[in-house]
Amino acid sequence: MGTPLPNTNTLNHTMKEIDVFIRARYPVLYLLTHEESRLEKHLYRLAANQKKQLHLWSAPTGLTAYSDRSERPTGRGEYNDPIELLRHIQQSKQQALYLLKDFHPFLNDPHVVRCLRELASDLKETYKTVLICSPELNLPISLEKDITIIDIPLPDFRELYQLLTDICKVVHSTNKDAVQLNKNDAIEIVRATQGLTLSEAENVFSKAVVNDAVFDKKDIQLILKEKQQIIRKSQILDFYPSDSKLAEVGGLNNLKDWLRRRGKAFSGDAQKFGLTPPKGVLLLGVPGCGKSLTAKAIAAAWHTPLVKLDLGRIFSGLVGSSEENMRRAIKVAESVAPAVLWIDEIEKGLSGSSGSTSDSGTSARVFGTFLTWMQEKTAHVFVVATANRIDALPPELLRRGRFDEIFFIDLPGEGIRKNILEIHLLKRKRNPNHFDLDELAALTNGFSGAELEHCVEEALFRAFDQNKELTQGDLLQATKTIIPLSKSYREELTRSREWASHRARPADTPGPQNDSNSRKLELFDAQKENRKTGS
Numbered sequence: 166m167g168t169p170l171p172n173t174n175t176l177n178h179t180m181k182e183i184d185v186f187i188r189a190r191y192p193v194l195y196l197l198t199h200e201e202s203r204l205e206k207h208l209y210r211l212a213a214n215q216k217k218q219l220h221l222w223s224a225p226t227g228l229t230a231y232s233d234r235s236e237r238p239t240g241r242g243e244y245n246d247p248i249e250l251l252r253h254i255q256q257s258k259q260q261a262l263y264l265l266k267d268f269h270p271f272l273n274d275p276h277v278v279r280c281l282r283e284l285a286s287d288l289k290e291t292y293k294t295v296l297i298c299s300p301e302l303n304l305p306i307s308l309e310k311d312i313t314i315i316d317i318p319l320p321d322f323r324e325l326y327q328l329l330t331d332i333c334k335v336v337h338s339t340n341k342d343a344v345q346l347n348k349n350d351a352i353e354i355v356r357a358t359q360g361l362t363l364s365e366a367e368n369v370f371s372k373a374v375v376n377d378a379v380f381d382k383k384d385i386q387l388i389l390k391e392k393q394q395i396i397r398k399s400q401i402l403d404f405y406p407s408d409s410k411l412a413e414v415g416g417l418n419n420l421k422d423w424l425r426r427r428g429k430a431f432s433g434d435a436q437k438f439g440l441t442p443p444k445g446v447l448l449l450g451v452p453g454c455g456k457s458l459t460a461k462a463i464a465a466a467w468h469t470p471l472v473k474l475d476l477g478r479i480f481s482g483l484v485g486s487s488e489e490n491m492r493r494a495i496k497v498a499e500s501v502a503p504a505v506l507w508i509d510e511i512e513k514g515l516s517g518s519s520g521s522t523s524d525s526g527t528s529a530r531v532f533g534t535f536l537t538w539m540q541e542k543t544a545h546v547f548v549v550a551t552a553n554r555i556d557a558l559p560p561e562l563l564r565r566g567r568f569d570e571i572f573f574i575d576l577p578g579e580g581i582r583k584n585i586l587e588i589h590l591l592k593r594k595r596n597p598n599h600f601d602l603d604e605l606a607a608l609t610n611g612f613s614g615a616e617l618e619h620c621v622e623e624a625l626f627r628a629f630d631q632n633k634e635l636t637q638g639d640l641l642q643a644t645k646t647i648i649p650l651s652k653s654y655r656e657e658l659t660r661s662r663e664w665a666s667h668r669a670r671p672a673d674t675p676g677p678q679n680d681s682n683s684r685k686l687e688l689f690d691a692q693k694e695n696r697k698t699g700s
């Protein structure tokens with residue numbers, strides 16, 4: 166991967182926004198984050214610049230003045246009761262910021278809500294601002310007009326780099342040999358931690374040091390593993406190792422061409438040229454024709470991490486608040502940018518999102534958050550969504566401005582079938598020239614890529630069972646044992662094709678010449694890659 170692109174949503178940028186809101190006397194801001202102490206430090210600086218005092222409040226400790234000394238405020242503050250607190254803020258003559266931690270549960274109390282509304286209206290005339298800080302968004306409708314919501318981004322490259330530098334200094338001061346990192350190692354280590362909160366990153370670094378008493382390049386693997394664990398805990402995102410290659414995807418030349426151009430536009434140079442980063446692509450079509458395979462291959466081709474998002478789990482409500490999960494997923498994806506975010510079989514994930522179910526519209530709202538993000542995102546996160554069933558997709562998803570393009574992947578034509586057979590024979594170390602692939606391709610009309618792969622596997626099993634090398638006969642036999650899904654799927658296929666003919670681009674260029682030209686090239690690429698990897 167080249168130099169990391171700047172994340173558009175850095176904390177510094179967000180703090181500037183907060184600064185403007187406060188100067189413009191917005192009365193109440195709702196800051197969404199898990200990272201209280203990181204936020205406190207930055208707010209303290211902001212308050213000092215504006216010559217204001219920063220006060221902290223939490224239900225158990227009450228109200229205390231923040232000091233930048235590292236120890237926690239000693240003694241107990243006052244105004245533990247939220248209503249007393251709001252009255253106190255209303256009466257205070259000080260120019261101040263009030264950071265209320267985990268205030269959101271109190272917003273279920275109508276008295277508190279009313280007090281906050283009255284306070285909000287008074288504060289517009291003063292130099293006081295209330296900042297609610299919480300990892301969860303809980304905002305009654307009656308407060309929506311009075312409160313501004315701000316999402317605090319995860320640490321960016323620079324913040325994490327600073328943390329690493331600080332930790333290394335401490336470790337180095339106790340043991341000179343414990344840190345063995347040059348600048349490039351440090352950059353790689355920081356990249357490996359992108360997507361974590363500052364305290365998660367701190368824990369990971371500590372673990373890397375403690376593990377074998379040396380902090381060196383070898384710890385990157387450990388860090389990546391830890392990150393995968395931490396991200397997995399959210400149960401909706403997964404870092405996916407991807408070793409698929411676009412050269413191992415047969416056909417789909419239109420799509421590959423398009424991807425090649427978009428891949429270029431993913432670079433920093435393209436931005437300077439005036440291009441906006443590509444948003445994403447929706448791959449529709451017949452099961453087993455390479456949609457998931459392509460999604461994985463894109464990340465590998467662009468040398469970006471592949472993050473898989475499980476929408477179904479978000480909407481299932483099994484893993485906590487759907488809204489928080491969606492926010493966290495988006496933040497994590499943005500913080501590892503440039504990245505490919507893969508949503509497989511999106512229609513399955515969305516089946517509960519149309520709002521009619523018993524969750525009083527949560528799913529619809531969460532889906533709305535996702536769509537808005539798709540529309541407005543500026544981070545280099547390329548979304549690849551796949552879907553088998555077109556009629557199950559909500560129309561909002563297909564509207565312009567969400568995906569850059571929708572591609573329809575049809576069953577492979579004869580030339581491409583030959584190409585796919587070649588690819589899978591090569592993958593299993595068989596020379597395609599030893600077989601009459603034209604004959605096989607002609608006999609496998611209606612087969613998907615997955616079914617063609619299955620043919621090759623089946624034939625290999627037969628040969629192995631009979632203690633002999635693979636022959637054309639085995640492959641021919643295998644084609645007879647497979648009944649392609651498209652036979653039982655005919656009606657739906659006709660409907661999908663009809664739908665796609667108006668609304669999607671075909672992933673393949675029809676025409677035999679095209680097939681054979683690209684086939685040669687790809688075969689060449691695939692062989693080259695195979696030789697390189699020794700597989």
Ligand SMILES: Nc1ncnc2c1ncn2[C@@H]1O[C@H](COP(=O)(O)OP(=O)(O)O)[C@@H](O)[C@H]1O
Nearest residue numbers: 413414415452453454455456457458614615618
């Ligand atoms: N166009 C293709 N070229 C090469 N292999 C393919 C192709 N389409 C499908 N396959 C094989 O079938 C498997 C399953 O395909 P997949 O991408 O999961 O299909 P889907 O479109 O249902 O997501 C792939 O992992 C690959 O081995």
Ligand SMILES: [Mg+2]
Nearest residue numbers: 456457509551
């Ligand atoms: Mg799939």
